[in-house]
Amino acid sequence: MNSLFKALNDETRRKIIELLKERDMNAGEISDQFNISKPSISHHLDILKRADLITSEKKGQFVEYSLNTTILEDLLNWILTLKN
Amino acid sequence: MNSLFKALNDETRRKIIELLKERDMNAGEISDQFNISKPSISHHLDILKRADLITSEKKGQFVEYSLNTTILEDLLNWILTLKN
DNA sequence: TAGTTATTTAGATAAATATCTAAATATTAT
């Protein structure tokens, strides 16, 4: 859960998640949505990946990223137990 | 949401939340559960309070803390929209 | 093969943060 909370604790990363909710995107497309350098976005993607919130697949010279929501089950359950 | 994610991004603070889920506790009782100085715990409580995750009430010389789960609705909804 | 494009890695830096000790504040008890 530690890496999950860490990954979510950043506005840019949460926006990336929301973008990937709509459709898969490659690193450049994601980067285009922010006024942040590509290496920084790459770093954010890495943190999201380590938290298992996204997956990546190399497609030619591009790297396509997808959202993985299954990991959010844990978070959902944690929150739900607090509310009971 | 920013202060909420920030507040949750710390193991100690998450444990404090879990403690307060069971029962209200004063600052000293909370502090006793950790190998961390009282001022540090006080600082964690402050961050949880700013995020509206807990409330405090002065009772004589003690300060009693309670969990506030209503703020978790927002988080719950954010997660749920990602899963659809 | 040489050049172009896409992405990541490396290294540096400024800002945020978790922690500590010491001191201040507030309340209770003698």
Next chain:
DNA sequence: ATAATATTTAGATATTTATCTAAATAACTA
């Protein structure tokens, strides 16, 4: 009033982190 107890505030410090530029890696194109 004084001492004791509970908690917070202040100030310092080491670590983490978000960001940058420059360089490296990988893949496509002419």
